[in-house]
Amino acid sequence: MSSTPPSPGDSSAPRPRPGGRTARIRDQVLDAVRAELTEYGYDALTVDTVAARAGVHRTTVYRRWRDVGGLLADVFDATADMEWHPRDTGSLRGDLAALNQEIQDSLLEEPSFAAALIAVSFRSEEAARALRRLWEDRYVQSEIVVERAVRRGELSADVDARALLIAATAPLYHQLVLLRTPPDPCLPDHAAAGAALAARAGAFTNLRSADAH
Numbered sequence: 001m002s003s004t005p006p007s008p009g010d011s012s013a014p015r016p017r018p019g020g021r022t023a024r025i026r027d028q029v030l031d032a033v034r035a036e037l038t039e040y041g042y043d044a045l046t047v048d049t050v051a052a053r054a055g056v057h058r059t060t061v062y063r064r065w066r067d068v069g070g071l072l073a074d075v076f077d078a079t080a081d082m083e084w085h086p087r088d089t090g091s092l093r094g095d096l097a098a099l100n101q102e103i104q105d106s107l108l109e110e111p112s113f114a115a116a117l118i119a120v121s122f123r124s125e126e127a128a129r130a131l132r133r134l135w136e137d138r139y140v141q142s143e144i145v146v147e148r149a150v151r152r153g154e155l156s157a158d159v160d161a162r163a164l165l166i167a168a169t170a171p172l173y174h175q176l177v178l179l180r181t182p183p184d185p186c187l188p189d190h191a192a193a194g195a196a197l198a199a200r201a202g203a204f205t206n207l208r209s210a211d212a213h
Helices: 020-040 047-054 058-065 068-081 092-108 113-120 125-152 161-178 187-200 207-212
Strands: none
Touching: 020 047, 020 058, 020 068, 020 113, 047 058, 047 068, 058 068, 068 113, 068 125, 092 113, 092 125, 092 161, 092 187, 113 125, 125 161, 161 187
């Protein structure tokens, strides 16, 4: 989950992308959105500032993206398009710790684009919807971590992958985004270890089917 809120591959086919001049303009504009958002925040983000920074005529931006909401939604979609695969360390705890380390690094970098995306999702409904799509995509990709653990014999096949992934990654967001506590270099591994231990004890087995009954 690097370069965004990650968390959580390989199952999604890459989305078709425009080529040539259209692709270059899109890249310029979205790079400008990212820079403006991380440097100045949502309140200062306008179509005009993005167009000026991208070196693109404002009418081009208005015609393709309409407004700031359209720009933000496309930034999220472009982030989801980036090829990313969770690391295979050889163990469930190691894989979860590596995933958590990516999350922590993305939230602590200065300026943090991941943190900016989370913040803007509370200010724009279009951004909120786009972030939910991105989360869904990343969690689906990260289910490979649990699938590998099942194949290695670390977990039973009826484990709820989504519940396990949320439990493993949630402490990072709680500490760094909600509480804004000083970063703990041990947190990625500690959170992974706790989730892996709980998973092996059956804490995430058949949660959804149990809830259905």
